[in-house]
Amino acid sequence: MPKFHPLKIRDIRRETGDCVSIGFDVPAELKKEYAFEPGQHLTLRTHLEGEEIRRSYSICTSPFSGELRVAVKKVAGGRFSSFANEKLRVGQTLDVMTPMGTFSTKLSPGQARHYVAFAAGSGITPVISILKTALEIEPASFFTLFYANQRASSIIFIEQLDALKSKFMERLSVHYILTQEDPGTELLHGRIGERKCRLLCNAFLDTADVDEFFLCGPEEMIKDVKGALSKMGVDSRKIHFELFAAASANKTGSTIKWTPPARPVLSEITITLDGKTFTFDHTSSGLPILDAAQKTGAGLPYACKGGVCCTCKAKVLEGAVEMEVNYGLEPEQVAAGYVLTCQSHPKTSRVVLSFDE
Ligand code: FES
Incomplete structure (x- = not known):
């Protein structure tokens, strides 16, 4: 399960006029949790003007460098990226989620590729x-x-x-x-x-x-x-x-539009997270399952809400769902029953999902 921990900013390096890279101090007891594969990303969380903001940024170092660092490029109108480029200072603390993502490959010293x-x-x-x-x-x-x-x-x-x-x-x-x-x-x-x-x-x-x-x-x-x-x-x-x-979801500029089903399905959704199970009713024409669950007060993991980062990945154990978009899961993961809950709508009258699988 991905988890947030507060990490102190060790240094901020200006890479270009509109991009900084941010290095984090990882305490010895968290080193294992922050071990990463090349190509993975971190989700950063902060509060700006009273609103919680989460953004994911790719790690730009290699695992054997001993350095945990992401690069943040300022985007027009980007609240977090402007904050990171203009206001963030060394010594401040940010909530940093443990590394996620599958944009990677298996490397091995014997390979010639x-x-x-x-x-x-x-x-x-x-x-x-x-x-x-x-x-x-x-x-x-x-x-x-x-x-x-x-x-x-x-x-x-x-x-x-x-x-x-x-x-x-x-x-x-x-x-x-x-x-x-x-x-x-x-x-x-x-x-x-x-x-x-x-x-x-x-x-x-x-x-x-x-x-x-x-x-x-x-x-x-x-x-x-x-x-x-x-x-x-x-x-x-x-x-x-x-x-x-x-x-961010809405910054992917996706041209794909999802059409809700003509005949909405009323579904009983059961979700297991960290060994705890809860159930609620939901209709397929409404919000995606992640948002619907959040409305019931559930603290499910998420970052981009745009079908990219895979932080909201869960396994379908019973029933079926339909995803609006999927930019993150590999075909083998989909075949094994994994879905992005921020993009999922129920297709059957009962859906059982687990975040623990
Ligand atoms: S929260 Fe990023 S893919 Fe769902």
């Missing part, structure tokens, strides 16, 4: 964690990164990436793509859409030789790159993706 990532803007955050860890743990593996930004000055972690290029000269190649500045070559200029993805792949790699792809950025980029890769014959099981705005 080629990993490729497409990232845009702050989508670099989980990718740099995976990249550093993979190159460190697997001495025979290669990594190719295509990283899109508006201009050179907005490239997050540019110094780290350049240092990594020097350290892993033979095994890491990084290609910066700029959308609002001329990088001197047409190939590296403009948004990463379907055509650009195909051109970049044709120029720099053979997709048949790539073992895994990681995509992190806005929904449109992910959709386009996935489309291009599948047209080039890449097996969808090799493609991992994470939406850039894991932070």
